[in-house]
Amino acid sequence: MRVCSICLDGFRNYTNFSASFDPGVNVIWGENAQGKTNLLEAIGFLSGARSHRARGDRELISFQRDQGTITAQVDSRDRTFLIEAQLARGRRRKLLVNRVKLKTAAELTGIVQTVLFCPEDLALIKSGAAERRAFLDHAICQLRPRYGEALAQYHKLLDHKTRILRDWEKNPSLLEVLEDFNEAMARAGALLIHYRAHFVGKLAPRAAQIQRDFSGDREELTLSYQTVGTVRNPLGPTVSIYEDLRAHQDSHRRAELEARSCLSGPHKDDLAAWIDGQPARQFASQGQTRTAALSLKLAERELFEDDTGQWPVLLLDDVLSELDARRQDFVLDRITGGQVFITSCEAPAGEISRGKILHIHQGALVDSPN
Numbered sequence: 001m002r003v004c005s006i007c008l009d010g011f012r013n014y015t016n017f018s019a020s021f022d023p024g025v026n027v028i029w030g031e032n033a034q035g036k037t038n039l040l041e042a043i044g045f046l047s048g049a050r051s052h053r054a055r056g057d058r059e060l061i062s063f064q065r066d067q068g069t070i071t072a073q074v075d076s077r078d079r080t081f082l083i084e085a086q087l088a089r090g091r092r093r094k095l096l097v098n099r100v101k102l103k104t105a106a107e108l109t110g111i112v113q114t115v116l117f118c119p120e121d122l123a124l125i126k127s128g129a130a131e132r133r134a135f136l137d138h139a140i141c142q143l144r145p146r147y148g149e150a151l152a153q154y155h156k157l158l159d160h161k162t163r164i165l166r167d168w169e170k171n172p173s174l175l176e177v178l179e180d181f182n183e184a185m186a187r188a189g190a191l192l193i194h195y196r197a198h199f200v201g202k203l204a205p206r207a208a209q210i211q212r213d214f215s216g217d218r219e220e221l222t223l224s225y226q227t228v229g230t231v232r233n234p235l236g237p238t239v240s241i242y243e244d245l246r247a248h249q250d251s252h253r254r255a256e257l258e259a260r261s262c263l264s265g266p267h268k269d270d271l272a273a274w275i276d277g278q279p280a281r282q283f284a285s286q287g288q289t290r291t292a293a294l295s296l297k298l299a300e301r302e303l304f305e306d307d308t309g310q311w312p313v314l315l316l317d318d319v320l321s322e323l324d325a326r327r328q329d330f331v332l333d334r335i336t337g338g339q340v341f342i343t344s345c346e347a348p349a350g351e352i353s354r355g356k357i358l359h360i361h362q363g364a365l366v367d368s369p370n
């Protein structure tokens, strides 16, 4: 899968802009606030018509304009697609593939998939479990639609159960349905745990290998899936996970009523990370944090390829800062397979063996030496 070329008009700080890309590495460099992330965002938009940072299309349209367009030629599944996104203020957006209007943005995900790393992803290592759960959920949802359904159902049930536990003293009749909620949550929760455990089982060795390659065999990254303590075998059949969750609910019933909140379940899961045996959250340096977060994303990308047979397009925003020369070299030269876009504030120090360098200044291409 590769993005061959893109045209942007009225998108962020781009007017009448076009660029073509290499099937390998594309380094997009320029000073601050020139449009590097905007370009990455436009490429990311081709997958699912979503931006990783805008809250709506309005933010994506240039300040002085009423509409903006992204047009791209993409090779995927041995075919060529022309993708067009027409964004307009006060009107619904239009998405077209080969000039045919799409019914849903999800149809784009079948053509282009992307894995994005941005500075906010450092939170994957340094912040609380919620960020890591969101990473797992996002990755597994893209691969397994059934997981997305179970996740949505679980969160709906959790909201209801939270309200029951909060209000039961005022309204004791609510307790009559508590068991039904527990039962349904254990069913959906068992599926979540099953999928997460299998995903992490495949992700962990890949991420560990990538971290070793990155650091010249100096660092060992260990990932471990942490779920409800009474689940004896998260990799086992969902029926036994379900039974363990039910037993756990029974033993915590009184505590939950007293606490008036839902104390445990897969909504508290974590993906714990250690570097050389020390918890990464407390002890990883800036560079190690960046490397570990990136190793997770690169491992996710490999699992995608295993599953679909195509490399997703890799978008790396501001990944090079804080990395030493060896780690920069790994990013620029040793990420193999698939197309990669990397933004940087500096021109690459050395040659890049395969790929293209695009210099961006005020939303325009300055030169492209190779």
Ligand SMILES: Nc1ncnc2c1ncn2[C@@H]1O[C@H](COP(=O)(O)OP(=O)(O)OP(=O)(O)O)[C@@H](O)[C@H]1O
Binding pocket: 011, 012, 013, 014, 030, 031, 032, 033, 034, 035, 036, 037, 038, 039, 058, 059, 060, 061, 062, 063, 064, 343, 345
């Ligand atoms: N809707 C918009 N219309 C016009 N300009 C916009 C719009 N949204 C953002 N910009 C501008 O685009 C410029 C470039 O933003 P971008 O985030 O791409 O910078 P960057 O090159 O990645 O910079 P940095 O290296 O600082 O991260 C900013 O000055 C921003 O104000």
